Amino acid sequence: MTKILHRNIGTNLPKAVAGEGIYITDSEGRRYIDGSGGAAVSCLGHNHSEVLAAMKAQMARISYAHTSFFTTDIAEQLAEQLVELAPEGLDYVYLVSGGSEAVEAALKMARQHFVEVGQPQRRHIIARRQSYHGNTIGALATGGNEWRRAQFKPLLPETHHVSPCYAYRDMQTGETPEAYAERLAAELEAKVIELGDDKIMAFVAEPLVGATLGAVGPVADYFKRVREICDRYGILLILDEVMCGMGRTGTIFALEQEGIVPDLVTIAKGLGGGFQPIGAVLLSENIYRAFAEGSGLFQHGHTYIGHPIAAAAASKVIEILKRPEMMVNVVKMGDRLQAGLDAALGQSPYVGDIRGRGLFRGVEIVADKDTKQPFDAARKIHSKIKTEAMQRGLMCYPMGGTMDGKQGDHVLLAPPYIVKPEQIDLIVERLAAAI
Ligand code: PMP
Numbered sequence: 479m480t481k482i483l484h485r486n487i488g489t490n491l492p493k494a495v496a497g498e499g500i501y502i503t504d505s506e507g508r509r510y511i512d513g514s515g516g517a518a519v520s521c522l523g524h525n526h527s528e529v530l531a532a533m534k535a536q537m538a539r540i541s542y543a544h545t546s547f548f549t550t551d552i553a554e555q556l557a558e559q560l561v562e563l564a565p566e567g568l569d570y571v572y573l574v575s576g577g578s579e580a581v582e583a584a585l586k587m588a589r590q591h592f593v594e595v596g597q598p599q600r601r602h603i604i605a606r607r608q609s610y611h612g613n614t615i616g617a618l619a620t621g622g623n624e625w626r627r628a629q630f631k632p633l634l635p636e637t638h639h640v641s642p643c644y645a646y647r648d649m650q651t652g653e654t655p656e657a658y659a660e661r662l663a664a665e666l667e668a669k670v671i672e673l674g675d676d677k678i679m680a681f682v683a684e685p686l687v688g689a690t691l692g693a694v695g696p697v698a699d700y701f702k703r704v705r706e707i708c709d710r711y712g713i714l715l716i717l718d719e720v721m722c723g724m725g726r727t728g729t730i731f732a733l734e735q736e737g738i739v740p741d742l743v744t745i746a747k748g749l750g751g752g753f754q755p756i757g758a759v760l761l762s763e764n765i766y767r768a769f770a771e772g773s774g775l776f777q778h779g780h781t782y783i784g785h786p787i788a789a790a791a792a793s794k795v796i797e798i799l800k801r802p803e804m805m806v807n808v809v810k811m812g813d814r815l816q817a818g819l820d821a822a823l824g825q826s827p828y829v830g831d832i833r834g835r836g837l838f839r840g841v842e843i844v845a846d847k848d849t850k851q852p853f854d855a856a857r858k859i860h861s862k863i864k865t866e867a868m869q870r871g872l873m874c875y876p877m878g879g880t881m882d883g884k885q886g887d888h889v890l891l892a893p894p895y896i897v898k899p900e901q902i903d904l905i906v907e908r909l910a911a912a913i
Contacts, residue, residue: 492868497524500894500901502873510868513905514875515892518688518721518838521748522798523894529751529794536790545783553784556793560758563730563796567739568760573789575755575782577720578612580744581682584759585616586778587742588680588714591765594772600712602673603634604666605682606642608885610689611718620682623690638673640665642687643696646831646842647850647885655697663703670711680714680742681707685732688721689877692840692888693833695727701736708741714765715740720757721838724748725799725895728809728836735835741765753791755782799895808895811902812836815891818906823913837895843878843887843913852878852886860887866912874909889913 492504500523502510512520522529536552543550553573560571572587574580585603592600605611607622618626619633622642627633641648641662649658670678681704687694708715717740722732726748729735733743741764746757769776782788798804816832816839823829823841830844843860845853853859860876867874867889878887893905 499523499525500897508871510871510873511893511901511905511908513867513872513891513893513909515748515894516752516873517747517875518726518890518892519747519750520752520894521724521726522751522795523896524752526751526798528798529753529791532790532794533753533787536787539786541787543786544781545779550784550786550789552786552789552793556784556789556796559793559796560760563800564743564760565731565734565739567762568743569763570761570766572759572761572776573784574746574757574759575780575785575788576757577744577746578614578617579780580720580746580757580759581612581617581620581716581718582614583778584716584742584744585620585680585682587759587761587765587776588716590777591714591768592679594768597676597712599677600679602636602638602678603680603682604638604640604669604673604678604713607639608642608644608690609639609682609684609687611682611684612720621690636679638669640669642683642691642694643700644687644691644694645697646694646833649697656699659697659700659703662700663707666704667707667710670707670713675711678711678713680716682716682718684718684720684722685736686722686727686835686838688838688890688892689875691885692842692877692890693835693838694840695833695835696736701733701738705738705740714742716742716744718744720744720746724795725805725808726836726838726892727834728805728812730799730805732835749792749795750788751791751795753788755785756788756792804895807897808836811893811895811897811899812839814899814902815839815893815906818903819891819909822906822910826913828913834891837891837893837897839891841889841891841909841913843889845886855886860889863887863889863909863912867909870908870911872905872908872912874912 496503609622611621619637622639743760750756831842860878864876875890
């Protein structure tokens with residue numbers, strides 16, 4: 479047994495030896511369709527020739543230069559591309575090395591921003607239950623996944639959680655989406671008032687909840703109501719697009735479909751198309767100005783920020799994502815995936831909901847379709863589905879039995895954007911057989 483304290487390394491999982499397009503091959507020669515892009519990472523598939531070429535070319539020039547000594551053309555080029563790509567109003571960028579780092583940086587940026595503008599008492603973070611924002615202590619405290627947080631308490635004491643927007647489970651019979659959005663906004667406002675309306679720093683949410691709920695999107699107007707509350711009380715809105723961003727839902731940013739502009743956005747995963755260390759925080763003029771007119775310095779930094787090779791990968795990923803056919807394929811294949819899952823699993827007594835946008839789809843498994851009762855968590859249905867799917871040559875991202883003891887099992891699908899119709903049909907066939 480390998481002596482590595484690392485989840486799954488040294489276990490008897492298959493060994494990945496090669497990757498190409500939407501496939502990963504293991505040491506026994508078995509081929510798996512990467513139906514989840516790993517964890518919604520491989521947006522362009524494995525070993526994309528243009529991305530590899532860009533990385534190799536960069537490697538031959540300069541592969542590492544610490545940011546306290548140098549800037550590089552490639553990091554500056556990436557920053558410009560990101561700002562050009564971002565929705566209007568998010569005109570500044572801070573590069574980081576991954577998803578948790580992006581969340582951590584956004585939180586610290588928000589905190590220091592309020593120090594700079596003379597409101598240091600604004601320290602409270604409100605996020606949502608059953609959410610995941612990363613594994614570093616600040617990001618973990620922000621996440622609302624109780625079982626993950628439990629053993630690390632006390633965490634940041636100033637983190638609080640309200641209900642997620644989860645229509646399948648929480649929208650009441652007869653309630654309209656507008657009334658549901660209104661009810662959730664009222665809950666958020668009540669929390670703000672309870673904590674002290676001049677003490678709240680930020681509200682943090684994923685536009686579509688990935689890892690914890692399985693591609694659960696908001697009802698119409700939810701984020702508009704949230705934005706109103708944030709504006710009313712001077713709270714910064716941080717949207718975490720680490721998983722659902724970079725084209726995953728059919729628009730480059732999932733928030734583009736919500737008709738609002740947040741103050742800070744975190745991205746990673748798809749940005750590197752599978753290569754690290756890369757992530758970023760996009761920020762508004764308002765935040766930038768507080769630093770520019772204040773101390774002039776964001777008190778933060780990590781060793782691999784703006785890493786040239788990762789920046790070369792991300793720069794090429796962005797160039798490719800901007801080709802019109804990419805988002806067209808995400809929407810088309812996403813629709814095909816939804817239709818296929820509906821046809822294959824819609825009638826299953828164990829499938830309660832099939833949802834999502836673009837190539838970000840979730841299947842919720844229930845023990846009883848009428849009552850929406852989940853399976854007992856101890857049965858670990860989600861991990862059995864994963865094993866069954868792997869045996870059929872499909873990678874899908876399972877989660878469940880873990881959501882504060884309340885929700886059950888979900889399977890997330892997030893294939894690369896280059897996926898073809900017949901491959902979508904195979905994903906559906908294999909997942910249905912596994913379930
Ligand atoms: N935020 C969200 C929404 C995520 O899904 C994840 C990773 N699953 C993270 C943050 C953390 O990213 P990383 O694992 O790159 O630190």
